[in-house]
Amino acid sequence: MIARLARHLFAANLPVLVGPLLGLTSVLAFRSTEELFFDLDEEHLAFVQFGWFTIGLVLGAALFFFEQTPANREIALQRGSSVRALFWSRAVASLALAVTIWLGALSLGTAVHLVGPNSALVTLGSTARLAAVGASTLAGFGIGAWLTTLRGTPWRVSFVAVLATGAAILVEFLLVLPSTPEPAPSVARYVGAQFALAALALVAASRGYLLGHDPDRPVRLDAQLGRAALVAGAIATLIVAVLPELQETIARGLRVPSVIGRAKDGSYVVGALVAPRLLVPVDGAREERRTPVEIEEVVYRLGFAPSWNADPREYAAADGTPIAYAQHDFRLGAETHRLLFHPVERLILDSSSGRLDFARVARPWDAGGDAPSLEPTRCELARPDGRRFGRRPTVVGGSHVLGWMDYDGKLGPLVLGDLDDGTLWRVHLRDGTPRLEAVPLPDGDRCLGWGWSAAVVRERGEDSLRELAGQLDAVVLRGERGRYAFDANGVVGPTTEEVHPWGREAHFVAHSVHDEDDPFRGRVEIAARATSPAFTYDFAPRTLREKLPSTLCPALSLLRPPIALDRTFEGLGHGQASRAVCRPIATFVFALVLAVLVAGTLARRGAEAARVAAWSIVVLLLGFPAAITFVLLERRSAFAPAVLEASYTRIAVLEGLAPET
Amino acid sequence: MTTALQFDRIVRHFLGRAVLADLTFQVRAGEAFALLGRNGSGKTTALRILLGFLEPHSGRSTILGADSRSLDPATRDRIGYVCEGVAHFEHLTLTRVLDYENATRPRFDRDLALRTLSRHALNTRVPLRKLSRGQRALVALALATAGRPEVLVYDDPAMGLDVVHRHELIQGLAEILAEQGIALLFSSHILADVERMADRVGILAKGRLVVDAPLDVLRRRVQRRTFRPKPGASTNGTLGAHVPCILSSRETAGGFTLTLVDCDAEQERRLRGDSEVLTDPEPLNLEELFVEFTSDPHASALHADKEVSS
Numbered sequence: 001m002i003a004r005l006a007r008h009l010f011a012a013n014l015p016v017l018v019g020p021l022l023g024l025t026s027v028l029a030f031r032s033t034e035e036l037f038f039d040l041d042e043e044h045l046a047f048v049q050f051g052w053f054t055i056g057l058v059l060g061a062a063l064f065f066f067e068q069t070p071a072n073r074e075i076a077l078q079r080g081s082s083v084r085a086l087f088w089s090r091a092v093a094s095l096a097l098a099v100t101i102w103l104g105a106l107s108l109g110t111a112v113h114l115v116g117p118n119s120a121l122v123t124l125g126s127t128a129r130l131a132a133v134g135a136s137t138l139a140g141f142g143i144g145a146w147l148t149t150l151r152g153t154p155w156r157v158s159f160v161a162v163l164a165t166g167a168a169i170l171v172e173f174l175l176v177l178p179s180t181p182e183p184a185p186s187v188a189r190y191v192g193a194q195f196a197l198a199a200l201a202l203v204a205a206s207r208g209y210l211l212g213h214d215p216d217r218p219v220r221l222d223a224q225l226g227r228a229a230l231v232a233g234a235i236a237t238l239i240v241a242v243l244p245e246l247q248e249t250i251a252r253g254l255r256v257p258s259v260i261g262r263a264k265d266g267s268y269v270v271g272a273l274v275a276p277r278l279l280v281p282v283d284g285a286r287e288e289r290r291t292p293v294e295i296e297e298v299v300y301r302l303g304f305a306p307s308w309n310a311d312p313r314e315y316a317a318a319d320g321t322p323i324a325y326a327q328h329d330f331r332l333g334a335e336t337h338r339l340l341f342h343p344v345e346r347l348i349l350d351s352s353s354g355r356l357d358f359a360r361v362a363r364p365w366d367a368g369g370d371a372p373s374l375e376p377t378r379c380e381l382a383r384p385d386g387r388r389f390g391r392r393p394t395v396v397g398g399s400h401v402l403g404w405m406d407y408d409g410k411l412g413p414l415v416l417g418d419l420d421d422g423t424l425w426r427v428h429l430r431d432g433t434p435r436l437e438a439v440p441l442p443d444g445d446r447c448l449g450w451g452w453s454a455a456v457v458r459e460r461g462e463d464s465l466r467e468l469a470g471q472l473d474a475v476v477l478r479g480e481r482g483r484y485a486f487d488a489n490g491v492v493g494p495t496t497e498e499v500h501p502w503g504r505e506a507h508f509v510a511h512s513v514h515d516e517d518d519p520f521r522g523r524v525e526i527a528a529r530a531t532s533p534a535f536t537y538d539f540a541p542r543t544l545r546e547k548l549p550s551t552l553c554p555a556l557s558l559l560r561p562p563i564a565l566d567r568t569f570e571g572l573g574h575g576q577a578s579r580a581v582c583r584p585i586a587t588f589v590f591a592l593v594l595a596v597l598v599a600g601t602l603a604r605r606g607a608e609a610a611r612v613a614a615w616s617i618v619v620l621l622l623g624f625p626a627a628i629t630f631v632l633l634e635r636r637s638a639f640a641p642a643v644l645e646a647s648y649t650r651i652a653v654l655e656g657l658a659p660e661t
Numbered sequence: 662m663t664t665a666l667q668f669d670r671i672v673r674h675f676l677g678r679a680v681l682a683d684l685t686f687q688v689r690a691g692e693a694f695a696l697l698g699r700n701g702s703g704k705t706t707a708l709r710i711l712l713g714f715l716e717p718h719s720g721r722s723t724i725l726g727a728d729s730r731s732l733d734p735a736t737r738d739r740i741g742y743v744c745e746g747v748a749h750f751e752h753l754t755l756t757r758v759l760d761y762e763n764a765t766r767p768r769f770d771r772d773l774a775l776r777t778l779s780r781h782a783l784n785t786r787v788p789l790r791k792l793s794r795g796q797r798a799l800v801a802l803a804l805a806t807a808g809r810p811e812v813l814v815y816d817d818p819a820m821g822l823d824v825v826h827r828h829e830l831i832q833g834l835a836e837i838l839a840e841q842g843i844a845l846l847f848s849s850h851i852l853a854d855v856e857r858m859a860d861r862v863g864i865l866a867k868g869r870l871v872v873d874a875p876l877d878v879l880r881r882r883v884q885r886r887t888f889r890p891k892p893g894a895s896t897n898g899t900l901g902a903h904v905p906c907i908l909s910s911r912e913t914a915g916g917f918t919l920t921l922v923d924c925d926a927e928q929e930r931r932l933r934g935d936s937e938v939l940t941d942p943e944p945l946n947l948e949e950l951f952v953e954f955t956s957d958p959h960a961s962a963l964h965a966d967k968e969v970s971s
Contacts, residue, residue, distance in 0.1 A: 075749060076716050078742045079765040080734030216675050217716060637676050 028109020060144025138642030142201030149208025195503020390420025422446025795826025889916030
């Protein structure tokens with residue numbers, strides 16, 4: 001019977017399949033979508049993932065919404081179908097549609113690209129990654145199905161549904177997007193998470209479907225706890241993701257006075273900057289001295305500091321090594337470094353394989369007719385010595401503009417340094433088959449880093465530093481035993497050239513020391529350099545405008561789930577400020593108060609002891625998110641006693657009219 | 662006769678308002694029971710509870726001996742159910758509907774359904790949603806009865822139908838009842854249909870079943886009389902106390918129109934003692950009875966008397 005039901009339902013919803021399948025195939029087959037195979041890991045990843053998730057969400061919601069119509073449900077039930085069979089037959093049929101759309105559209109779209117000019121991009125790996133991201137369809141489907149079980153519920157439950165969806169999408173994104181320096185999730189973990197999310201949501205949907213919608217009876221305790229876990233989890237996820245960011249923002253917003261400047265006489269002044277070199281000083285009580293002071297330079301800006309607990313800030317690089325452009329990138333399954341950023345070519349170091357992944361398209365997607373036409377290719381480049389690349393790659397002479405300068409097709413010499421073992425590698429991309437060639441340092445020296453030649457910079461001026469990208473003749477390599485330079489043929493030889501210090505000469509070192517328990521209190525120490533004296537300033541909220549956020553910020557921490565206080569900071573890249581304003585004891589006390597309130601409310605409504613105990617424990621553990629969940633899910637009407645219209649007295653008149661049985 | 666279905670002290674409320682309070686009645690095999698009531702009186706709620714689609718807050722209902730909360734497919738197959746205004750999955754054609762029914766209901770007799778439907782010359786190739794309301798109602802009836810049910814539960818079969826369609830439907834239902842001898846529990850607002858079909862009527866008002874009686878018994882025991890009190894006699898707070906059989910009263914130009922229930926000789930004597938004019942008893946039709954039992958008691962002219970007597 002389930003098979004028959006599923007067959008009927010599948011057939012009935014066939015139009016639902018055809019539309020999205022054709023639409024998605026068209027989208028995937030569109031020329032510009034080749035970019036997905038080329039550059040899925042960049043900004044497209046979240047977009048694609050969101051797209052798949054949304055398709056699943058709509059499909060799950062649409063199909064189950066139809067089935068949740070009370071009349072339909074009753075028709076099926078009256079015909080001998082159990083609620084469980086009805087749900088799962090529906091789920092199987094609908095899931096078959098979702099999977100068909102997911103894999104069908106992907107296969108068809110891929111097939112179209114295979115006969116296109118950039119077919120070299122369509123490799124098994126790139127297709128598999130695209131398919132893996134598509135697993136979000138299943139998660140979306142499960143969530144969509146679950147949402148329909150809330151149909152007909154009050155607006156606040158709909159609100160929860162929106163929250164839950166938001167949280168699910170957020171979790172999805174957190175799984176996909178990079179969270180430096182955390183390792184990226186693997187393909188298996190990602191796809192597994194999608195399946196797990198889909199399974200969890202479908203089981204929850206099945207429970208909701210079995211119970212039906214009856215707002216005038218308490219939801220059975222086990223089912224209610226399941227719903228509570230899902231909803232409280234969703235709210236907690238949102239809070240964990242959003243709250244620390246909010247606290248960070250509040251903490252960053254407190255920056256009056258925000259600036260320490262150095263006056264012409266070398267002394268330091270604290271105040272508010274009103275012009276590039278004009279600062280209105282304040283005294284210890286925050287009273288402004290009306291006369292602005294002209295300063296030589298800004299020494300410290302509180303507002304610009306990432307947090308109080310920032311590393312010592314020095315306005316001069318210690319060794320003059322410029323930043324080699326190696327973008328910390330992301331790919332499902334690996335931590336990657338993007339080594340070449342180019343409209344038509346992409347070179348990524350995949351740390352899991354220790355190899356370079358090279359891809360080239362015929363021409364940039366957004367290029368005009370004069371763009372170069374190259375031979376599309378995709379290949380993996382391994383070191384000729386058989387060893388893997390380490391995790392500290394550098395592009396010698398590179399910067400973030402490398403590649404963009406080469407729009408006309410003339411790519412400069414590309415040399416990669418592996419600072420883990422001190423080797424240098426020339427990358428040949430356009431002269432024959434892409435390959436790597438070792439660049440030896442004299443006497444087997446190891447490369448420790450590189451910088452721009454001080455003489456070249458002196459000659460061209462500091463402003464030319466960015467324009468030097470890709471010019472190996474302006475590079476000075478630092479080895480263990482000396483300095484080296486490239487000659488015109490690209491051969492490395494010893495040199496006496498100095499490495500230019502990045503930036504200007506420093507006069508000071510600013511060092512902030514924050515209060516471990518209070519991000520709004522701290523000390524900035526300006527260490528002396530040359531003739532400048534040392535200076536210390538203690539920051540603390542003094543005015544109402546400063547005290548308000550410094551009070552609000554810790555208060556917000558009460559909203560966090562007590563059992564996940566530490567975890568709220570992990571993996572989300574939140575700074576020290578949000579961690580510092582966390583008050584574990586206060587949060588637990590707050591949760592305890594909420595638990596008592598919840599227990600009292602349930603007891604007054606006449607709920608059974610097990611329900612009172614269960615909710616109390618849940619609220620004690622999860623705190624505010626669980627309390628909100630309680631308000632949303634445990635409706636007063638479910639416990640309300642029936643009110644009879646006592647004035648209706650005539651019924652007694654007809655007692656005994658019914659025939660004897 | 663055996664009991665086909667039974668409600669036993671069923672209580673159900675919505676948002677704290679009691680829709681069914683202590684609902685108790687039973688329908689025996691071969692009996693047609695009409696459940697009447699104003700809009701929102703709980704008729705559909707009672708039927709849904711009976712079929713296990715809704716749980717009561719207390720009480721128990723059974724159908725064909727099985728608890729409504731745990732009806733198995735075999736028992737459900739012995740029950741025909743037509744819900745208000747819905748025939749089937751409306752995106753399916755009649756042919757597909759018959760396939761579906763044949764696949765999901767072991768007792769379903771496709772030929773019987775076709776025979777029933779052929780009388781109405783329905784196009785079996787169009788989706789149900791394209792049929793008229795009356796045609797859909799006929800389809801629903803044909804489907805429900807083609808399984809040769811032992812109990813037929815029918816929620817407002819003629820709602821929204823025009824006179825011709827209603828006539829066809831009731832005719833068809835009457836034929837099926839006559840042929841198959843099934844127990845019928847139905848709700849309706851069309852009292853003329855009820856008078857044609859029902860053996861017994863139950864009237865729901867304010868959550869309670871205020872009437873449960875065969876129609877002829879009800880007509881015999883509930884009477885209407887015109888009453889004019891003697892000059893100077895007070896009717897406020899005294900008449901009802903003396904004559905508790907007064908169900909309601911309405912003031913008219915010539916006195917009061919009284920509706921009486923089970924007026925015995927003693928109460929007849931008291932009424933005559935207080936009256937200048939008291940007409941002979943007149944029977945009420947079902948519509949008048951329905952209005953008497955479901956209208957607001959506060960509209961009664963002698964309501965104060967009645968309350969005192971209760």
